Amino acid sequence: xxxxxxxxxxxxxxxxxxxxxxxxxxxxxxxxxxxxxxxxxxxxxxxxxxxxxxxxxxxxxxxxxxxxxxxxxxxxxxxxxxxxxxxxxxxxxxxxxxxxxxxxxxxxxxxxxxxxxxxxxxxxxxxxxxxxxxxxxxxxxxxxxxxxxxxxxxxxxxxxxxxxxxxxxxxxxxxxxxxxxxxxxxxxxxxxxxxxxxxxxxxxxxxxxxxxxxxxxxxxxxxxxxxxxxxxxxxxxxxxxxxxxxxxxxxxxxxxxxxxxxxxxxxxxxxxxxxxxxxxxxxxxxxxxxxxxxxxxxxxxxxxxxxxxx
Amino acid sequence: xxxxxxxxxxxxxxxxxxxxxxxxxxxxxxxxxxxxxxxxxxxxxxxxxxxxxxxxxxxxxxxxxxxxxxxxxxxxxxxxxxxxxxxxxxxxxxxxxxxxxxxxxxxxxxxxxxxxxxxxxxxxxxxxxxxxxxxxxxxxxxxxxxxxxxxxxxxxxxxxxxxxxxxxxxxxxxxxxxxxxxxxxxxxxxxxxxxxxxxxxxxxxxxxxxxxxxxxxxxxxxxxxxxxxxxxxxxxxxxxxxxxxxxxxxxxxxxxxxxxxxxxxxxxxxxxxxxxxxxxxxxxxxxxxxxxxxxxxxxxxxxxxxxxxxxxxxxxxxxxxxxxxxxxxxxxxxxxxxxxxxxxxxxxxxxxxxxxxxxxxxxxxxxxxxxxxxxxxxxxxxxxxxxxxxxxxxxxxxxxxxxxxxxxxxxxxxxxxxxxxxxxxxxxxxxxxxxxxxxxxxxxxxxxxxxxxxxxxxxxxxxxxxxxxxxxxxxxxxxxxxxxxxxxxxxxxxxxxxxxxxxxxxxxxxxxxxxxxxxxxxxxxx
Numbered sequence: 001x002x003x004x005x006x007x008x009x010x011x012x013x014x015x016x017x018x019x020x021x022x023x024x025x026x027x028x029x030x031x032x033x034x035x036x037x038x039x040x041x042x043x044x045x046x047x048x049x050x051x052x053x054x055x056x057x058x059x060x061x062x063x064x065x066x067x068x069x070x071x072x073x074x075x076x077x078x079x080x081x082x083x084x085x086x087x088x089x090x091x092x093x094x095x096x097x098x099x100x101x102x103x104x105x106x107x108x109x110x111x112x113x114x115x116x117x118x119x120x121x122x123x124x125x126x127x128x129x130x131x132x133x134x135x136x137x138x139x140x141x142x143x144x145x146x147x148x149x150x151x152x153x154x155x156x157x158x159x160x161x162x163x164x165x166x167x168x169x170x171x172x173x174x175x176x177x178x179x180x181x182x183x184x185x186x187x188x189x190x191x192x193x194x195x196x197x198x199x200x201x202x203x204x205x206x207x208x209x210x211x212x213x214x215x216x217x218x219x220x221x222x223x224x225x226x227x228x229x230x231x232x233x234x235x236x237x238x239x240x241x242x243x244x245x246x247x248x249x250x251x252x253x254x255x256x257x258x259x260x261x262x263x264x265x266x267x268x269x270x271x272x273x274x275x276x277x278x279x280x281x282x283x284x285x286x287x288x289x290x291x292x293x294x295x296x297x298x299x300x301x302x303x304x305x306x307x308x309x310x
Numbered sequence: 311x312x313x314x315x316x317x318x319x320x321x322x323x324x325x326x327x328x329x330x331x332x333x334x335x336x337x338x339x340x341x342x343x344x345x346x347x348x349x350x351x352x353x354x355x356x357x358x359x360x361x362x363x364x365x366x367x368x369x370x371x372x373x374x375x376x377x378x379x380x381x382x383x384x385x386x387x388x389x390x391x392x393x394x395x396x397x398x399x400x401x402x403x404x405x406x407x408x409x410x411x412x413x414x415x416x417x418x419x420x421x422x423x424x425x426x427x428x429x430x431x432x433x434x435x436x437x438x439x440x441x442x443x444x445x446x447x448x449x450x451x452x453x454x455x456x457x458x459x460x461x462x463x464x465x466x467x468x469x470x471x472x473x474x475x476x477x478x479x480x481x482x483x484x485x486x487x488x489x490x491x492x493x494x495x496x497x498x499x500x501x502x503x504x505x506x507x508x509x510x511x512x513x514x515x516x517x518x519x520x521x522x523x524x525x526x527x528x529x530x531x532x533x534x535x536x537x538x539x540x541x542x543x544x545x546x547x548x549x550x551x552x553x554x555x556x557x558x559x560x561x562x563x564x565x566x567x568x569x570x571x572x573x574x575x576x577x578x579x580x581x582x583x584x585x586x587x588x589x590x591x592x593x594x595x596x597x598x599x600x601x602x603x604x605x606x607x608x609x610x611x612x613x614x615x616x617x618x619x620x621x622x623x624x625x626x627x628x629x630x631x632x633x634x635x636x637x638x639x640x641x642x643x644x645x646x647x648x649x650x651x652x653x654x655x656x657x658x659x660x661x662x663x664x665x666x667x668x669x670x671x672x673x674x675x676x677x678x679x680x681x682x683x684x685x686x687x688x689x690x691x692x693x694x695x696x697x698x699x700x701x702x703x704x705x706x707x708x709x710x711x712x713x714x715x716x717x718x719x720x721x722x723x724x725x726x727x728x729x730x731x732x733x734x735x736x737x738x739x740x741x742x743x744x745x746x747x748x749x750x751x752x753x754x755x756x757x758x759x760x761x762x763x764x765x766x767x768x769x770x771x772x773x774x775x776x777x778x779x780x781x782x783x784x785x786x787x788x789x790x791x792x793x794x795x796x797x798x799x800x801x802x803x804x805x806x807x808x809x810x811x812x813x814x815x816x817x818x819x820x821x822x823x824x825x826x827x828x829x830x831x832x833x834x835x836x
Contacts, residue, residue: 035722035758038377038454047451054452083369083526084510093526149558157562164562165554166528254554256528264527267718 008293012286019282020072023275024065033057033081033269055081068275077279078272082265087276091258097167098257101180101250102242104173106235108181109188116185117192118224121200132189139186148179148252165254176253180246184238191234195227202226228299236292240285244277351588352567353814358835359548360817362571362828363560367527367553371513372506373494374445377454379826382490382741383573384530384551386827388428389494389515392419392438393485397821397829399648399743401485405433405495405516414480414779421471425539427497428520435467440498442475449506455492482779483744490741490827518544518830527553543831564589564812571820572812577635577691583812592811594822595639597646598739599748600692601801602683602699604732607762610675611732617799619669620733621659623706624699628661630805633694638805643792644738644748646806648824650781651745651788656796658803666706677707682731684724686717692735695804728761736801741825745788746775753800767794 034052052058056067071078077087120132155175156164163172199205200223208218247259258277265273353361368381373389394404406419425433442465450456461481466474477484487493500514513521518540519532530551534544552569554560561579563569565586575583575591583589602620604611611617630638639647642656681703685696693714700710713731715724724730740747751757754772755764768791775787811822816836823829 031719031723036718038457044451044457047456051452080369084375084507090526152559152562157565160566164566164568165559166552252556252559254528254552254556254559256525260555261527269718 005290008290012283012290015286016279016282017069020069020275020279021065023278024068025061027266027269027271027274028061030266031269033271036269037081072279077276080265080273081270082268082273087272090261090273091276091280094256094258094261097255098243098246098259100167100173101176101246101255101257102239104177105180105184105242105246106239108177109184109238110235112181112185113188113192117189118196118219120189121193121196122219124197129193132193136186136189139183139189142183144179144183145248145252147182148176148249151175151179152252165252167255172253176246176249176255179249179252180242184242188231188234192227192231195230196223199223199227225299229296232292232295232299236288236295240281240288243284244281350567351814351816353570353588354567354816354836356570356835358546359550360546360571360830360833360835361550361552361569363554363563363569363573364551365553365555365557365560365574367530369526370510371521371524372510373496374450374453374455374492375510377491379741382825382827384521384532384828385494385513385515386490386517387519387532387549387830388513388517388521389496390517391489391494392421393488395486395489397823399824401489404489405438409485411779412474415477417475417477417484418468419473419475421473422539423471425516426537427500427516428514428535429497429500431497431499431514433495433516434470435473437495437498438473439465439467440501441465441493441495444496444501445492450492453492458487459492480777480779482776482781482784483742483746486742486744519549529553540831545832545834546830549828549830561812564814567814570814570817573809573826575810575812577633577637577810579812580635580637580810588815590813590815592813592820592822593637593808594811594824595646595648596739596807596809597649597741597743597825598737598807599641599645599803600735600737600805600807601644601803602733603736603752603801604799605728605730605734605762606800607728608732610673610679611681613673614797614799615669615673616675618659619666619673619675619706620703620708621666621799621802622662622669623666623708624702624802625661626658626802626804629695629698633691633698634805634808637808637810639808641803641806643745643795644736644752644801644803645745646739646743648806649740649743649745649748651749651775651784651792653789653792655789656792659796659799663702663706670706670708675708678709679707680709680711681733682713683710684713684715684720684730684734686720686735687714688717689735696735699802726758726761733802739807741827743825745791749775749791753795763800765794765798768798 034048034055034057037051038048049058056064068078075088077091079085080087080090083090116132116135120129123129152164152175155162162175166172205218205223208222209215244259244262246255246257247263249255250257250260258281262274262277265277364380364383366378366380368376368378370376371381371385373385390405392404392406392409394402396402403422405422405425407422409417409419411417419438421433421435421438427433431437442462444450445455445459446462446464461477461479461484463476463478466476468474495516496509497514501509504512511524516539518535518538520535521530522533523529523531531548532551533548534546535541538544552563554563557574557576557579560569560572561575561583564572564583567588580591583591604617606612626640630636630640640658641647641652642658643653645652647654683696683700685692696712700712703710720730725734738748738752750772752760753763753765753768754760755769771787771791771794775784775791778784809822813820818834818836819832
């Protein structure tokens with residue numbers, strides 16, 4: 001187990017280097033941030049040069065990269081061009097809202113998809129199955145911004161049950177989570193249903209039934225647990241995606257998340273925030289993937305990490 | 311199979327019912343739904359506190375570090391300048407009770423006494439000197455405000471409550487510029503003790519409100535400053551500026567009473583807002599003008615006849631009436647009708663497609679010539695305007711290819727480098743409301759946003775209007791300048807912006823500001 005984790009850590013370092021290289025050079029292709037910071041002003045050549053030097057942008061790109069990586073090792077993500085605040089602080093301010101939203105979205109998706117997926121596999125061909133297949137299709141077809149606005153209009157404006165926007169306590173988490181989760185659940189239902197159908201055909205399920213084990217135990221403990229593998233992989237990847245990719249939902253609900261921060265910073269050419277944000281998201285994705293892989297051995301003891309079987 | 315069909319039908323019916331329930335969506339097609347919804351005005355529960363929607367966060371509250379409108383929307387209540395500008399755009403005493411021009415390049419200010427900063431520090435001549443040394447010195451020079459104040463050489467303390475400002479050139483717009491942005495007075499002791507980074511996040515000024523809470527990209531809270539020198543004029547206890555970037559979301563917040571005032575309400579939302587009985591709409595002319603600017607270095611728009619023809623070909627009045635629902639003012643020069651320098655006697659180009667065709671024929675422009683029209687991708691309304699323009703130009707034999715590009719690249723690279731096609735969207739609005747700023751940046755040879763235009767006469771006139779502080783003199787120069795630019799047809803002047811505010815009826819005495827800088831004197835709640 002230990003050697004497995006160490007190997008994964010060394011992979012992590014490689015991935016971070018690759019990601020940082022890509023984002024560092026890619027964003028510098030988008031244009032010069034100094035002219036934007038002067039806006040409508042007519043800065044003197046001297047002012048432009050001084051600001052460029054202050055931001056370290058006058059050095060050759062490779063040198064800038066080395067400085068950036070050196071700082072990164074000490075967890076110094078640099079300073080935002082726009083606000084003069086440390087980037088790490090800005091990212092951490094938004095860590096909790098981002099994670100809360102991703103968890104909320106995932107929870108909604110699982111709460112809908114797991115029962116629906118299992119039931120539609122068990123009662124294949126019956127009404128519940130038909131309903132779940134149509135639901136799945138609708139789920140992936142809805143544009144998420146449309147769904148977000150509809151939720152606000154119905155539940156916040158017309159019914160006044162929930163707040164419209166912003167992150168102010170648990171009730172404000174509900175609508176954004178539904179907007180994120182409903183669409184995700186569409187895909188998840190199909191996945192669980194397919195995996196369950198596969199597993200229900202297996203020998204060991206028939207054996208369990210023959211042994212007289214109650215049906216619901218057969219389904220939950222024997223069938224579903226094995227159907228979990230592809231689901232867990234998918235959920236893990238999606239969770240990472242939810243953390244950084246909920247930009248549209250964040251925009252509609254004025255949610256103070258990392259996705260929105262990165263997009264705004266790209267528009268303003270605020271290099272340090274974009275770099276720091278992307279690398280942070282990459283780190284989180286790697287961590288989530290590691291957890292997912294470790295979960296495998298919990299779900300199916302036959303899959304030992306690091307050791308080949310046979 | 312039959313079961314499936316029934317279930318599908320049921321689901322479709324549910325969807326239709328759900329959509330019908332949600333009357334008052336904010337998509338462009340739904341203006342028809344205007345049944346008044348009388349909900350309870352829950353905003354009343356807030357009492358003497360206001361919540362206002364703003365679209366963005368300036369990230370940094372230091373006056374010398376910013377040029378953003380979103381800064382001054384809030385900061386106008388926190389900081390003050392020597393001079394103040396009222397909601398009706400009149401220059402009035404601010405932190406200076408009076409001033410006198412000793413000669414064209416020397417102004418003496420008599421400062422108000424008994425004024426304190428929010429941290430208790432006294433306001434005096436030393437604070438004024440500190441402010442301008444900072445603005446004009448190393449720190450200020452790295453920022454975007456410096457270039458607005460280069461006419462000031464230095465500020466001298468000539469008494470405990472008197473300063474003398476020495477100028478190095480004549481600046482007719484200086485007094486206006488002293489009422490905001492880089493010239494607002496900052497506290498010396500506070501900045502020296504706390505440092506610039508802290509000042510960015512926790513600003514301190516002399517204004518009627520002090521900033522008590524700032525959560526980046528979420529909200530700013532300002533509360534009444536009890537020792538304000540004019541505190542009887544302020545009736546409100548607290549104002550919260552909530553950052554809500556999406557207009558549809560902001561409208562929903564307005565309709566539920568969660569916010570009292572919504573800025574930048576879109577034309578398509580006007581009917582929905584009016585449909586709520588505790589909301590009223592207020593509109594106000596702004597300094598922002600919109601035009602389609604020509605890149606005079608590119609054929610065929612290098613020919614003035616072609617530029618004039620395009621001006622005649624577009625029916626601006628119909629565009630404002632139909633696309634903007636009348637929320638826009640027609641203009642004859644690239645400035646708002648509120649701007650000093652606006653020529654009221656000059657009429658905009660009339661809609662005359664026959665004349666347009668004649669001019670194009672004179673210039674030997676073959677039918678079907680294609681023009682590239684660049685617009686920023688984020689502006690949905692302007693996209694519609696661009697399509698209308700393409701239609702009008704097609705009527706006179708020109709083809710238009712509309713290119714939608716990323717906003718920041720458009721502003722900071724494509725336009726300055728002359729890569730924005732034959733014509734492009736141009737919007738400008740100086741808070742100073744004096745044509746000097748716009749005209750210089752747009753028409754002076756070599757300016758950043760002027761890649762190609764040069765004209766001797768225009769240069770002379772620009773120099774002339776800057777050379778005197780006599781407003782009558784300047785008015786005459788501007789009159790001539792606008793006429794020359796009209797003949798040159800440097801752009802198609804479309805309209806000057808009218809901003810729509812959605813306001814909860816419990817707010818009394820509120821006047822929307824022309825320049826987006828809120829003033830709360832005299833504002834009360836029912």
